[in-house]
Amino acid sequence: MTKKAVTTGLVGFGLGYALWRAYAAGMDRAWRGFFGSPDLGPVDFAALARRPTPNDALACPPGLCPGAKSDIDAPVYPVPAASLRAVIAQAAASEPNTVLIGSTKTQDRFLVRTRLMRFPDTVVTQVFEQGKGASTLALYSRSQIGRSDFGVNLRRLERWLERIDALVEGGQASSER
Known part of the structure; x- marks a missing residue:
């Protein structure tokens, strides 16, 4: 050459x-x-009502989102809430076009953009203590644009949960954190 x-x-x-x-x-x-702003804001999982359009997805443990039908029952992990929150952030960071856009004492919000058209979706995550070093989570992914997402939000939550499972099982979330 x-x-x-x-x-x-x-x-x-x-x-x-x-x-x-x-x-x-x-x-x-x-x-x-x-x-407008692609950040769709925080979510009160206890009072969450799902959208009438098929452009969102919810992973929530039974009983924590009483007003919303969950697409995925979130598991209980054998790690403290702080460790699980760090694992969620690590799983989100491994996704392309994903950035942390907001964080409070209890929740994190991520902005995810589709690869080609750059459509913005907001993913809200929250971790809940379950006692004895265990915790669970709620994830809500919703599109800002469009009436249907063709299953993108649900597939995203499934990927994130698979990654979280792998990180917890692989010892990335230890109870000493």
Whole structure:
């Protein structure tokens, strides 16, 4: 390979990356301009009412979300709440186009954007102590744009829960934390 070919390849790659970043920033601004802030805010899981449209998904333990039908019964993990919260953050960080956008004493909110069109979804997570070093969680993923999400939010929660299970089983969440 010649020096000129390598230089041309690197310049082409750099230009392509710059164009993609400009496109992504433009899409993010466009969605914000049309639909407002992509952060859909915190959730009160005890009073949660699901949307009438099929563009959200809920993982909640039985009894913790009494007004909302859960898509997935969240398990109880053999780790303290603080450790489980750290594992959830680690699982979220492993997902592409996912950033922490809000955090309170009890909840974390993540903004997830789809790869191509950059549609924004908000995922709210909360951990609940279950006593004796055990805890459980509630996850609510909802789309800002559109009437249907074609199952994207549910598949996301399933992936996150699989990752959380693997991290807890793999010892990533220890009770000494």
